[in-house]
Amino acid sequence: MAKKEIVVGIDIGGTNTIFGFVDRGGNILAEDRLKTNHYEEIEVYVAALYEKIMVASHKIMEEVEIIGFGIGAPMGNINKGTIEYAAGLPWKGIVPLAEVFKRHTTLPVIVTNDANAAAVGEMIYGGAKGMKNFVVITLGTGLGSGFVIDGKLVYGQDGFAGEIGHTAIRPGPSNRECGCGRKGCLETYVSATGLKRSLLKIMADSIEPSDLRSYSFNELDAEIIHEAAKRGDYLAKRAFEHTGRMLGFKLADVVAHTNPEAIFLFGGLALAKDLIFEPAKEYMEENLLSIYKGKVKLLPSELSTQNAAVLGASSLIWTMKESNF
């Protein structure tokens, strides 16, 4: 009997790397992860990742055959197979990821931006099925984004289009510092880290009592703030509101630039539902030109938080196979 073909989809995040064995139908047969930030050397990281994939594949190897590796990573460049100046990853400068990976395999390896991978995942397997013009925004430690226009992912001239996390929310040097070296990037406001930073400022300005006053910055995370907001904590609710408004303000720009049918929010912060969607929607609408008002859907991703990028990254290999073989 012929073995079933599968692709290894890999999602490289600042904290974790998640990979899954994905069949043609988008089913993930097995999945595992390793800590991205434990590896300072890209060569050591790739070797550890490849070994972990091989170990995980061992159990299913009798039934399946790996046909390629699709990798999503922040600042991943599909043209060159590189990761370039990714602020949230341990490796600095331009990292030749595909090249290093290919020392371990002769199979095809494709690298792309993690949010672009999530957008492709949403298009093929999620809520954007059948849509031609939409945007996916991934809200994790940072903020990633991918644009689909006329049914195709937008790469631009150098493969770096669709990046809104590092556009500035306002000009001026007195703004929040970003890991990318700039100031006032959207990501410094709209991300799990941005939410924490906003909470601290609100806490400093206010005298409202809050359980959150007993947490250090390092102890806080989006989930703790989310739980507090659900209990009615004033500071936590204000932090979510501020985050949502900053997002909504920028989404008005995104709509004017790409005029999408829908914008999908994906990742940890999106799980806070109305706490983030309501102020984002309200402030987006408030800032939209009348021709766009009431036309753009702001929706939660229909893929579970961990699988969209894995599915999307794997689909790069399926697409390549169909067009080239």
Added chain:
Amino acid sequence: MAKKEIVVGIDIGGTNTIFGFVDRGGNILAEDRLKTNHYEEIEVYVAALYEKIMVASHKIMEEVEIIGFGIGAPMGNINKGTIEYAAGLPWKGIVPLAEVFKRHTTLPVIVTNDANAAAVGEMIYGGAKGMKNFVVITLGTGLGSGFVIDGKLVYGQDGFAGEIGHTAIRPGPSNRECGCGRKGCLETYVSATGLKRSLLKIMADSIEPSDLRSYSFNELDAEIIHEAAKRGDYLAKRAFEHTGRMLGFKLADVVAHTNPEAIFLFGGLALAKDLIFEPAKEYMEENLLSIYKGKVKLLPSELSTQNAAVLGASSLIWTMKESNF
């Protein structure tokens, strides 16, 4: 002998409407104009425009045959043939331009955004020949823009993509009022009118002497300020610098969104050359993420100020003819 086929390209601006008879090679055989803002009723305007076109065509009618009308207008919608809520035009709300125009002719009539028309003109006849990813920004009374991605003009879901003039330069209610009803739009800073508004603010804050202090707001225009800047007028130079910086700040966002090979500036303000290009380039580069730095060309349009939109609008008909006939 068969008559030469021509298209009437029409560029509707806030002040003037310009039309030209364009052949397949992009040559404008004849050209004329009428005052847009003299007509409060769209029906009366279209009737006057159509009549003027017929009169102008009379002289060349023995050699040529009109095969269609391509119209570029602010907020022109290619899907519906409408102009929708164009702040700078006399007609309010949704104007069924193509429908009104077709009361006069059975030939094809296509309406599009004027800046999109300019982008197509630049791609077919100007400096963007052979480019796949670029942006055209038209700087007139207002600010228009068109995005080309992967060789195709970006329309988006409802035909209104690529609009940067009405994205806000910063959040907040204390900003400059825009004709669109919002506050702080890029157009209120970066346009001939925006330049005047910036000049007034700078004049108010400064005690520097300047010839421009003897002009009223209504008397001032971009050309007067440009001439003053060339003479070394401090206030005029500061006004251009501010305009260029605001443009550059926003261009950094445009680059992050679309990752173009080049951005073309077109129209009156672009004629001020270094006065606008230098601060725009400098501030764009300063605000770019490292992956984009030094890669995006900021260029003047290679088409004369009045012809890009006429050429681009006419090319819509040629493209339609080639794909449908």
